[in-house]
Amino acid sequence: MPDFVIVGGGISGTAAAWELARAGHSVTLLEERRLAGMASGWTLGGVRQSGRDPAELPLARAAVAAWGELDRQLEADVGYRRHGNLRLARTPEEAEILRTLVAEQRALGLDLEFLSSGAEVRALTPAISSAAIAASFCPSDGHAEPEATVAAFATAARRAGANIEEGVRVEALRVDKGRVLGVETSRGSLSAGTVVLATGVHTPALLAPLGLALPMVLRFVSVLQSVPLPPLLAPVFGTANADCAGRQEIDGRLRVITGLGPWPGRLDSWKAEDLHPTGQDLTTMVERIGNLLPALRGARIAGLWGGLIDMTPDALPVIDAPPEIKGLVIAAGFSGHGFGLGPVTGQLIADLCRGETPRLPIAAFRLRRLHNLAAGDPALSLQG
Numbered sequence: 001m002p003d004f005v006i007v008g009g010g011i012s013g014t015a016a017a018w019e020l021a022r023a024g025h026s027v028t029l030l031e032e033r034r035l036a037g038m039a040s041g042w043t044l045g046g047v048r049q050s051g052r053d054p055a056e057l058p059l060a061r062a063a064v065a066a067w068g069e070l071d072r073q074l075e076a077d078v079g080y081r082r083h084g085n086l087r088l089a090r091t092p093e094e095a096e097i098l099r100t101l102v103a104e105q106r107a108l109g110l111d112l113e114f115l116s117s118g119a120e121v122r123a124l125t126p127a128i129s130s131a132a133i134a135a136s137f138c139p140s141d142g143h144a145e146p147e148a149t150v151a152a153f154a155t156a157a158r159r160a161g162a163n164i165e166e167g168v169r170v171e172a173l174r175v176d177k178g179r180v181l182g183v184e185t186s187r188g189s190l191s192a193g194t195v196v197l198a199t200g201v202h203t204p205a206l207l208a209p210l211g212l213a214l215p216m217v218l219r220f221v222s223v224l225q226s227v228p229l230p231p232l233l234a235p236v237f238g239t240a241n242a243d244c245a246g247r248q249e250i251d252g253r254l255r256v257i258t259g260l261g262p263w264p265g266r267l268d269s270w271k272a273e274d275l276h277p278t279g280q281d282l283t284t285m286v287e288r289i290g291n292l293l294p295a296l297r298g299a300r301i302a303g304l305w306g307g308l309i310d311m312t313p314d315a316l317p318v319i320d321a322p323p324e325i326k327g328l329v330i331a332a333g334f335s336g337h338g339f340g341l342g343p344v345t346g347q348l349i350a351d352l353c354r355g356e357t358p359r360l361p362i363a364a365f366r367l368r369r370l371h372n373l374a375a376g377d378p379a380l381s382l383q384g
Contacts, residue, residue, distance in 0.1 A: 008198035010040030014153035015346025021160035036150035042307025047340040050138035055364035066343035076152035079145030084235035094240035095134035180327030203332035219260035222277040225303035228252030275306040
């Protein structure tokens with residue numbers, strides 16, 4: 001019987017497994033598909049503080065500090081590079097949005113610069129076209145390689161003694177008299193006194209039988225990866241209205257995404273094969289991003305995939321141990337911007353599992369804040 005069972009093999013789950021295992025706890029992590037097979041593999045891979053909700057900013061700052069230590073701690077290259085985040089304006093209206101963003105976040109102590117002309121943007125990043133007339137720039141932001149990061153956390157957790165199993169579906173939590181007893185899986189029952197749900201879009205279905213509701217809507221994102229290109233883009237870039245973003249991976253491939261679009265399927269019934277972008281999705285992506293990054297238009301495509309984003313009504317995650325069910329910890333609903341928080345989310349999950357006061361404030365992420373909110377149309381969410 002492990003001390004802790006973690007459900008979900010993305011960055012949150014594997015980071016938590018490492019934190020708990022290296023502290024001497026017995027941990028079993030169960031993943032239905034493969035590690036980084038869901039949001040942590042679909043993501044752009046941004047590691048940013050800029051554009052965060054004020055409630056998330058302390059976590060994002062702590063995460064940036066943690067990312068700088070991961071290569072050494074995990075004994076692996078996670079591809080973390082700290083070359084900044086550039087958010088672009090294409091119209092005077094978007095420029096004003098970014099000017100306001102810079103002022104607000106500088107007031108919170110974040111080092112952010114407003115580039116007031118296209119010439120300033122291109123002096124920083126010549127690959128960006130004249131379609132960008134202004135930008136915000138946060139030099140302390142960066143990016144990392146998603147699958148390499150999750151693999152590094154998982155490998156380090158295994159070295160510390162964690163048991164990590166792929167291809168095991170958790171079908172339900174076993175609960176009696178308001179206390180977790182374990183999980184029912186596709187391979188049978190597993191007992192545990194504490195269960196972590198780091199299960200993204202699958203979380204509402206696992207919580208519903210417990211009498212807990214996590215309002216959530218699914219949004220669809222398309223991701224394109226080019227063949228390796230010569231160096232042309234150091235920072236991550238996005239736009240003021242969050243309709244696209246991109247970066248250049250350490251091997252030279254461009255990785256670009258669209259904004260969050262509607263998902264015609266249901267929350268509880270979809271198949272992975274349904275997620276491949278359509279021809280129209282591809283055309284829209286190349287036109288929209290190529291307008292800002294012309295190098296994309298002539299680049300050969302190496303990969304194209306789609307993903308689902310677990311959006312909460314306020315676009316903030318749930319990180320909580322709800323008092324209604326003893327031994328339950330939830331880390332879900334990251335709304336497309338949980339990857340960069342991953343190392344700190346793992347720490348917070350470990351704190352909650354051990355019954356300790358979280359090392360950072362999580363009042364804004366408690367499940368109860370959503371009790372009177374419907375899923376509806378979520379707030380604007382910047383990805384990465």
